[in-house]
Amino acid sequence: MRIYITALLLVAACGALSCSKGGNNGPSGGSGTGPGTTDTTTKVVWPSPAGDVVGKVTVGYQGWFACVGDGSPINLWWHWSTDWGKSPSPATSGIKSWPDVNDYTNIFPTAFANLGNGKPASLFSSYSEQSVDVQFSWMQQYSIDVAALQRFNPSGIEGPVRDSMAAKVRRAAEKYNRKFYIMYDVSGWTNMQSEIKADWTNKMKTYTGSSAYAKQNNKPVVCIWGFGFNDENHTWTSSVCIDVINWFKSQGCYVIGGVPTHWRDQTSDSRFGYLDVYKAFNMLSPWMVGRIGKVSESDNFLVQVNQPDLAFCKANGIDYQPCILPGDLQEHQRAHGDFMWRQFYNMTKLGCQGLYISMYDEYNEGNQIAKTAATAADVPAGAGFVTLDEDGTACSSDYYLRLTRDGGKMFKQLLTLTATRPTAPIE
Template structure:
């Protein structure tokens, strides 16, 4: 596995290697040096759909028995796809937040610790893909890189269908997408990848949502140059494939080993020409780093000289950023991921690739994930986002990605301090409120220290009748009960009564505050887009079950 270390021979402005590294701030941790680093790295290409943008890897490879997918099994949810996922037949390291999927599939896990059936989504359902792409749009993920493995297998028909579903969602939600071939283990890759592009995937470039850079459709090929038996392609074969795609008018991204430029045992020898032929270089980091200190070491050892080489050779640079494996407790409530964003932006990266959007198998996903133990199956052994004791909303890593994208685009200043709070809207509006129901002229209470559902049955305001009004983002609010300092939840997609039992704000804990013409307010639950009612003239617990506002859905808002 010996690999000769390639010599760093070119720098920005054609100077010496030492000068190039100095210009890029190697060895300097000062803010001034970081700023100079970013400014010293002009893009080889103008901003487009991947340059100056956040791209996210999208697996789209989860299926469930009974979902109609040609693969007909629990694809990537379990070890044995023919059998339902269970603690003894598990293939994932984190459980998704299932609250926004309209169609779900029962597993063999026990119910959630917090109650409710342990169900999973299928990527084959268009609604699931629509949900994911709606999140991408909401949280600033600019482009989805659809992972495409060797399609000439039993998985091929399902992967073909997934490409169309991704296209549908990208078009309807206003997100770009492109094909990212993972050539791992693809024996006849050199010929078959060309056939697949010609006969199938190139048709998707006609979509208005297909990503283009420099006016060309984007294609990524992941796996060239890795020094292992799963990627044992010759340099000549790899160069032929790259040049063929460029001959088809494509802008080619290469997913390469982190040691592609500075050298090391992870990269094959003789691949300099392969790497140099790519339009954009995207070094892989999953499994290579697990702490913020690791990211700093990679920044100095790899990223800075990589960026200098790319600048000098007209190649765009798209380093990888990952949130960390939940099961390995790498995330440190976002500090690990933010350090990578900071390092990549100060290095002057032209784009950032997030690994991954939906990789629940590696526990490395940014898509909405179980916030706490109440949202994972009992006895599963799976950890939630609060595994280190810090409460995190299920969308935290999407929000963190959004802020990282803003820093990449210069919309917020370069900062080593993470600007994203783990809990959405964790800062209170500063208002303590009580709600007086018009249904019976009584106050809403989080009864029994919050262990019972909210109900309007109090004649005076005490601790149980007071709530912090919290900013939940996008103009919405959350209510934190003084009774127990937990957030009010429209549980089970709003089908259960409101109860204060959540440690973080997610969709079920978010409400739109409606100001009525008579001075009262109403609450529209985001969980199901229905109004909260003091049902049965206030004799029953509050529940989000009304499609229109009447007397029972109106409250007088009283501030402390």
């Protein structure tokens, strides 16, 4: 699980700032320059031309849930339970949101009480081929372009499952004509500098031969999430980080950085002295989970953070892929889609190069867009899970997938730029 400094960040970035709205630069770019055009002031070709990530909507794909009896090498309640050896229950639950599992044929009963509708409280396993197939079929159905497959330290107990997930994702992406790329989350990875290179060389590089592997500027895409974060899980020196980035570039890769929110100022969640690390990436995707939770904060970030971020990226020839958050459902942030739509609107108006949805299947933190329990009838009785109708507005279980579809259309100029959400909560 990623470690966040939420309270500190919200105070530093939001609390003391005004919530005025940003200027209207149009969806084609903050300066009015289109993909691949030359900025005659800086003599830098910016942004990169449209490809598999530039001009596209990417979702962060955890793929990290397992169940006892699912046939996986781990054979534990991986990420569903706080005690992986015990069946999920109100006492051991590791999730904040309950998934809608109606489309899965391979599900596993838990120790939760039955759902409000009387059905057993069962969960899916990401290890199941059918689960991956279903989730990628949703990506196709709802026009999601790319899945960034999270890959944590593969040397530990989870390694064999991670390896299997890469193969399953490749097959599903090829089947449903979606793109995917490897996104290394280096949090807590002690021997990262040498092991990430070995992992790419010996295991992950082979996936770039797939027709579904994302390419940008004719180069395979790799993302590294975690360089520069100011905590004990990300302690590498700037020289180590730059070495790893440059090594991936030497392998012919287009390298995305999942970086701290305040990377440019190098304050709060960012270590100081890492600006050269951030400038070494081909694309920057600053983390946003826990930083904003309502529409006004999105407007504030547009002015105070996103606009200067994009200006810096333009001046340095770096593509910009900000996060879009559906909101923490359990914390009542979603406002039946208005919170997420405002971010689509703001980031499209800003003219960023790509969008990164945080996340696709992150039921642990409650910020998933994949199908989610819509009403009290769809969650275990008495377990306290918040459902999509929490503010009195009925929403279908696929609502945030549909919202992502429409936000992506607006970003690609297939829908008119509009601050008014066009997506109905119930279709």
